[in-house]
Amino acid sequence: xxxxxxxxxxxxxxxxxxxxxxxxxxxxxxxxxxxxxxxxxxxxxxxxxxxxxxxxxxxxxxxxxxxxxxxxxxxxxxxxxxxxxxxxxxxxxxxxxxxxxxxxxxxxxxxxxxxxxxxxxxxxxxxxxxxxxxxxxxxxxxxxxxxxxxxxxxxxxxxxxxxxxxxxxxxxxxxxxxxxxxxxxxxxxxxxxxxxxxxxxxxxxxxxxxxxxxxxxxxxxxxxxxxxxxxxxxxxxxxxxxxxxxxxxxxxxxxxxxxxxxxxxxxxxxxxxxxxxxxxxxxxxxxxxxxxxxxxxxxxxxxxxxxxxxxxxxxxxxxxxxxxxxxxxxxxxxxxxxxxxxxxxxxxxxxxx
Amino acid sequence: xxxxxxxxxxxxxxxxxxxxxxxxxxxxxxxxxxxxxxxxxxxxxxxxxxxxxxxxxxxxxxxxxxxxxxxxxxxxxxxxxxxxxxxxxxxxxxxxxxxxxxxxxxxxxxxxxxxxxxxxxxxxxxxxxxxxxxxxxxxxxxxxxxxxxxxxxxxxxxxxxxxxxxxxxxxxxxxxxxxxxxxxxxxxxxxxxxxxxxxxxxxxxxxxxxxxxxxxxxxxxxxxxxxxxxxxxxxxxxxxxxxxxxxxxxxxxxxxxxxxxxxxxxxxxxxxxxxxxxxxxxxxxxxxxxxxxxxxxxxxxxxxxxxxxxxxxxxxxxxxxxxxxxxxxxxxxxxxxxxxxxxxxxxxxxxxx
DNA sequence: TATTAACACGAAACCGTTTTCGTAGTTTTT
DNA sequence: AAAAACTACGAAAACGGTTTCGTGTTAATA
Numbered sequence: 150x151x152x153x154x155x156x157x158x159x160x161x162x163x164x165x166x167x168x169x170x171x172x173x174x175x176x177x178x179x180x181x182x183x184x185x186x187x188x189x190x191x192x193x194x195x196x197x198x199x200x201x202x203x204x205x206x207x208x209x210x211x212x213x214x215x216x217x218x219x220x221x222x223x224x225x226x227x228x229x230x231x232x233x234x235x236x237x238x239x240x241x242x243x244x245x246x247x248x249x250x251x252x253x254x255x256x257x258x259x260x261x262x263x264x265x266x267x268x269x270x271x272x273x274x275x276x277x278x279x280x281x282x283x284x285x286x287x288x289x290x291x292x293x294x295x296x297x298x299x300x301x302x303x304x305x306x307x308x309x310x311x312x313x314x315x316x317x318x319x320x321x322x323x324x325x326x327x328x329x330x331x332x333x334x335x336x337x338x339x340x341x342x343x344x345x346x347x348x349x350x351x352x353x354x355x356x357x358x359x360x361x362x363x364x365x366x367x368x369x370x371x372x373x374x375x376x377x378x379x380x381x382x383x384x385x386x387x388x389x390x391x392x393x394x395x396x397x398x399x400x401x402x403x404x405x406x407x408x409x410x411x412x413x414x415x416x417x418x419x420x421x422x423x424x425x426x427x428x429x430x431x432x433x434x435x436x437x438x439x440x441x442x443x444x445x446x447x448x449x450x451x452x453x454x455x456x457x458x459x460x461x462x463x464x465x466x467x468x469x470x471x472x473x474x475x476x477x478x479x480x481x482x483x484x485x486x487x488x489x490x491x492x493x494x495x496x497x498x499x500x501x502x
Numbered sequence: 503x504x505x506x507x508x509x510x511x512x513x514x515x516x517x518x519x520x521x522x523x524x525x526x527x528x529x530x531x532x533x534x535x536x537x538x539x540x541x542x543x544x545x546x547x548x549x550x551x552x553x554x555x556x557x558x559x560x561x562x563x564x565x566x567x568x569x570x571x572x573x574x575x576x577x578x579x580x581x582x583x584x585x586x587x588x589x590x591x592x593x594x595x596x597x598x599x600x601x602x603x604x605x606x607x608x609x610x611x612x613x614x615x616x617x618x619x620x621x622x623x624x625x626x627x628x629x630x631x632x633x634x635x636x637x638x639x640x641x642x643x644x645x646x647x648x649x650x651x652x653x654x655x656x657x658x659x660x661x662x663x664x665x666x667x668x669x670x671x672x673x674x675x676x677x678x679x680x681x682x683x684x685x686x687x688x689x690x691x692x693x694x695x696x697x698x699x700x701x702x703x704x705x706x707x708x709x710x711x712x713x714x715x716x717x718x719x720x721x722x723x724x725x726x727x728x729x730x731x732x733x734x735x736x737x738x739x740x741x742x743x744x745x746x747x748x749x750x751x752x753x754x755x756x757x758x759x760x761x762x763x764x765x766x767x768x769x770x771x772x773x774x775x776x777x778x779x780x781x782x783x784x785x786x787x788x789x790x791x792x793x794x795x796x797x798x799x800x801x802x803x804x805x806x807x808x809x810x811x812x813x814x815x816x817x818x819x820x821x822x823x824x825x826x827x828x829x830x831x832x833x834x835x836x837x838x839x840x841x842x843x844x845x846x847x848x849x850x851x852x853x854x855x
Numbered sequence: 856t857a858t859t860a861a862c863a864c865g866a867a868a869c870c871g872t873t874t875t876c877g878t879a880g881t882t883t884t885t
Numbered sequence: 886a887a888a889a890a891c892t893a894c895g896a897a898a899a900c901g902g903t904t905t906c907g908t909g910t911t912a913a914t915a
Contacts, residue, residue: 163658163659164629164630164658166900166901166902167901167902168901168902176864176865177864177865177866178865178901178902179864179865179866179867179903179904180863180864180865182902182903182904183864183903183904186903189862190862190863190864191863191864192862192863192864195863195864209625209628209629210629210901210902211570211629211630211900211901211902212626212629212630212631213566213569213570213575213630213631213900213901213902214570214630214870214900214901214902214903215901215902215903216566216870216902217564217566217567217570217869217870217871217872217900217901217902218869218870218901218902218903218904219870219902219903220870222566224609224631232585232591232594232595232598233588233591233592233595234591235586238585238586238587238591239586241585241610242585242586242612245585245610245611245612246612246614249611249612249623254609254611254626254627254631255609255610255611256577256607256608256609256610257594257598257608257609257610258598258602258607258608259595259598259599259602261599266602270602272562273565273607274607275562276517276562276563276564276565277517277564277565277566277567277871278565278566278577278607305516305517306516412795413795413799416799417799420799420801423801441795442765442766442794442795442796443795443796443799446766446769446770446773446796446800447799447800447801448773448776448800448801519870519871519872520871520872521871521872529894529895530894530895530896531871531872531895532873532874532894532895532896532897533893533894533895535871535872535873535874536873536874536894539873543892543893543894544893544894545892545893545894548893548894563871563872564870564871564872566870566871566872567870567871567872567873567900568871568872568873569872569900570870570871570872570899570900570901570902571871571872571873571874571899571900572872572873572900573900630901
């Protein structure tokens, strides 16, 4: 008892360990560990003594040591192409929120659209730092169709959930929205309001979501006996500026409705047609994917397709954590699911019925 | 050599460890460890053998074990109030980018404006998971002025960098923008273009940034011999909707220029005055803090104050990592700095000279 | 009173590394 | 030929926990 607790007096700046407590209280480390866990093995007095001491010195177990011992980290790795992006941030918020509620932390790496960064980041994290991944694939990865890094991860037994733009080549849990269906609905809605010359402004076709959206667009037209005019489909490349939209709309002045796969294109397109003196939505109506701030505050406000990123993130996190926590209990056959989030159309001024 | 490598054949799904290599190659763990580090201690043959084997089986050291041993994690903890928020995401992007380039990963926790979450998250991470913190304080924390969690962290010797809204009560590195000066400049700019009745639309005064901005606003007016009209200052609370802006502008119809501390307020205010038939910027001009998508795509586009979140994040990360990596080398006296980022005014249609 | 069971605790292994130190065996020096 | 110096490696401690198993002491049972 009368030992000199050097470590405690002068320098507070060190976390106290089990060993410290054991030394001060002249018991063994195992006793301290058990006492703090309220183990039945330890006597009342000792437990109280240890617990009081621990509280006094604000003992908190070292996460790293626990991770090493227990083989899990309670960290999940999130790889996304971009963080300054409404949809991805909402997905991330969903992930973080759910994960946090389950006692998990999220380690985020931004791939910045680069395949290499995606690979490097995943490799970094796969070496023990995380218990599982939620990944939004980068455009470059989708373009290259090189999924070996994903395969390696799953082969190591690390659970993986893919969201948004996915690939069939990897067997894992996935969560997507009903892109085709919602695009179909959006186009149908425009048709029902009397529009006939409906354009689609899209981006990289390697994004599976864009492929699906285009399918929905096409199907809606043909289902309504409108033949698809390929000239009415614009595919923007990352290097394109908005100028392309300009010429696209000028060349095809018959267009009376536009579906875009993102907000910015829609906003820009709206400003282009307004300059031409066209009325929105009377002369031309707009629907854009992603229900962000822009849609809400644009003039006129933009009818948009809410992708419910929060929900997507939450579900991705739930699926992942379920897999993580299932891992321990027996090797039942792995079953992978693909959850589909129902997107919804948020009606605003840029369309009317 | 002819041992049966059970672990390797049937079940690939486990990361290989030093011990595994040692067993297979019939050398000691220390030899393997050293060989992989290309230590001079180990003979050529052995090194080659070990390295070849390691490459073959794709050996990667376990991060957790290294962290435990070396007392650093190469993780930095980022605590922010909100992630679906342009400014914070840009700051985060700056942090992540710099950290990543230095081999660090970022663990993000969203406090969601809640003091409790901020505290809990920091406590979670402070137990060995991270080497340092970058924190954007939540509004609740600033309101309560309770900074014990920050104090505890710094007392434990964990480096901390605060950004944006800071407090004087904690001694640590900080990075802010020149809020007062840029607000001064913005208001001055409006005065120079002939405006006399300049309003300020702000939010919680507990945000030090808002305090500074208001000071700049006041100083600019008085320096130009315009007396401050307290009625021209509107302070929005989180629970307020945009309606308040409506009545504010209606009541004070003399207002011919508005500075807002965020985009949304400016955008909304612009739509209000446009409905009244006022011309922007002739009848009333606008400048808003935060140079996000809204400013760029609004009609008319909004002159805005770019806070350079990326730069802020990068500098915060740099300061933090410097502190982290300094920790080891001798206990020189701690010197804390406050870096000031120069905000800039991005001129658009909502103002004119 | 001898036997057994319950209680309260400690020793030690383990997680996967790093790193210090010790030491056979060989080579160089004197 | 003896001493000194390398060379190439292994044993073991350490990081901070968890957990299994063993054991001395006491209390209950026969």
